[in-house]
Amino acid sequence: MLVRLKEVSKEYRKRLILENVNFKIEEGDILGVIGQSGSGKTTLLNLIAGFIEPTYGEVTYLSKATNEERNLTKNLHKIKRHIGFTPQHNSFYPKLTVHENLWHFGKLYNVPSAVLKNNIRNLLNFTKLIDHQNVLAEHLSGGMQKRLDLSCSLIHKPKLLLLDEPTADLDPILQKEIIHLLQEVNKQGVTIVIASHHLDSVELLCNKIAIVHKGKVHTHGLLEDIQKPYLKEHFTIKMKHGQDKERLLARLKLLPIQKIVDNGYNLEIYPTDIQNTMNSILEIIREENLYLHDLDMRKPSLNEIFEKIATGN
């Protein structure tokens, strides 16, 4: 365990933004914090970063050296050395070159010069900015700027990297690029916490998810565990014009089916046990000369789960 939130609540102007949050972030995790706008996910991220203090409860960090939990607020100055933060918008000096930015922040993190040189070289290679190290940051492309921002957060080799909307405003290719980079970072032992709207990206990247809804952590844990309650395998059968729908429905009702949604010539079939029902349905389709329009056997997406939670279904 690296970070623990114990009964954390946050009030802002007497309005409760986060209420009684309890969860842990384990070392090596990539935790995605998702939620609607105003749900409190950025507040949660800022609380973990120490950017704001909790009104109630506490955020603690585990010190590996002493194996004891330290209150973040009280030990912020020391703990900051182990945190990297990448805000939503680029956070570097546009009038400094790539190298100058990295050197500046690295020195402020008290990284020894020799180590820092090495870190910069590795990061520039890693983020493919090596050829642009002497270019002013403001002259970089959007993707390069994001990579530079990420490099600035990693220059001191933090244990925990916090990212706020790392893929926002990026085109799909750049999003993939950043996700790949973060995966590589994680492989190097950096625990990552991401607050994002891009649920697809989060689903691709994160092994753990915390869904924040109306100021509360609705659910959190491994992605698979979160998906389980929302599994929803089903078939969609498309009928041809003039075929006997009534006969087909009568045959289907003999099978262990939870519900059938009749959409005219499309029938959505939700079996109770898809493994046992699949062969029987495929046989009926073949005998009745029907067309199998869609067979959806995947787990529900994070987006769907999130929608369900958001809409209260």
Added chain:
Amino acid sequence: MKAVWLVTKKNVKLLLRAKGSALIVIFAPLLIVLILGLSYNTSSQFGLSIGVYAPSYTDDVNSFVTLLEEDAFTIQKYDSSLDDCIEDIKMGQVHTCISLPESLSVEDNTPREITFYVDPSRLNLVWMVQETVQGKFDIKSQEISEGLTQNILTKVAQTQTTITETSGTLSSVRSEAAAVSGVTASVRSDLAVLDLGGSTADFGSEILKNLTEELDSAKESVDKSLERLEEANMSASDKNVLRRYLTEASESLAATDEIDDNGTSTSAKSVFAGLIDELNVTRTKLSKASTAIAGATPALASSGTTLEQIQSSLDSVLASLNDISATLSAQKVTEAGTIVSPLTTIIEPVQEEGTYLNYLFPAILVLVVMFSSLLLGTTLVMMEKNSPAFLRNFFLPIRKMTFIISVYMTNVILIIIQLLVILGISLFFLTDTLPQFPNLALVLFIAASVFTFLGMAIGYFFVSEETGILASISLGNIFLFFSGLILPLEGLSPTLRSIAQYSPFVIAKNLIREVFLFSSPLQAVWVDLVIFVGYAVVLFVIILILESIMHKHLVHKFLRHHHRAHIQRDKMNKGRA
């Protein structure tokens, strides 16, 4: 036109809704005008502190001091030494020093000199002091001039009276002299008729004289011969013979009393008779003359009396004239220039005369330091606050103070570079000022620190760079207006004046003046230095507090901004869907 109105209305709304901009752009100039208006809305109080030195405080010196005090000048008397007074000018404790003579009364043709000691580096004050105090001197000078003129007029009046009185005597003298003149004329006419001429006839007086002398000589010789004859050793007969001859000769000589008119044979008696006649005629004439003289004597006696009176009168006139002369001689002030301007003023600078650059140099330095530091301080803080890296800085394991000190250091380094350039160039114009540079550098460093902290405080307080810079410029202008550089502080109301004395600009300017112009040691200005350093420390603490408050404010602002951005993005995403 409608569009123009709409856009204008929008602009006003935007301006007013940005609180900082509204405050600075609209209300700050009004506020400045109000402050200045209230501050300089005074004419009666000059607030000048005047040092007066006199060898002794006589009544007329004291009366002049009282005259100065009537106009609310603060008068400080220096009994011991004029140098103390001059030192106090340098220290800014008095604005001018007036050296008065022992007495202001003018005794001779030399006007009384009054010396003003002024600090030429305070050009506007010098003129103000001259304008105001000179008025008082003019009054006093006029007073003395009136006294002198009155004195002259009194003497003229006295002279006139004396002359009037003397003119009566002179008239009387004139009448008497005229009377004497009449008498004299009468006597003259009487004497003119006297015939005192004698006979012009020649009585052979020379001949007679010679003859008489020869006869006398002959007779004497005969008589001697007769005497010697008795003693002669000869016979009696011979003696008788000789005696007879001699007696005959003597008798013959006695008989020579007739000699002619030509000296040969005329009788002496006739001659004498003629003489007697002539003498009688002469006697007659003399008798007449005597009568005439006897007649003139009383008149002449009378004239003598009159002349004595005239002499007496003239003595009196002479005495009067001597009095007038003495009176006029007593008037020592005789030159018109001295009478018109009995008091002359001399303006002496308390330091060696220099160029205007010398006097303006402290103010120029403070101006450069103030505006550069204020603007740089604000700009650097704003740059940091509004930098995209602001959030990242929060996560850096360094203290807030580090950022504050680094901004301060950046500013000070830039100001030092500027000052090095200015001071370097100034050495070409202001030679011999190099020894003052170490102290000057210290004062400028403290000044730069104070103004930098002020600029930084503004930077932390205001949100946008534009309003921050505008606020810095406004603050700088307020300092400038209340520095005495444009309008003398002495023209301010007393309360504001005492406040303005503690303005960092005023303190900096005074310190630089002391150190640079008067070469004062730092010990002499330690109070101002301590106040200045105190400002820097207090401002640093204020900045720490402001930074802390502003940080919380910025965090909340960031969160709000973030929240709004999310909502906007959600809306856009929904729109696309």
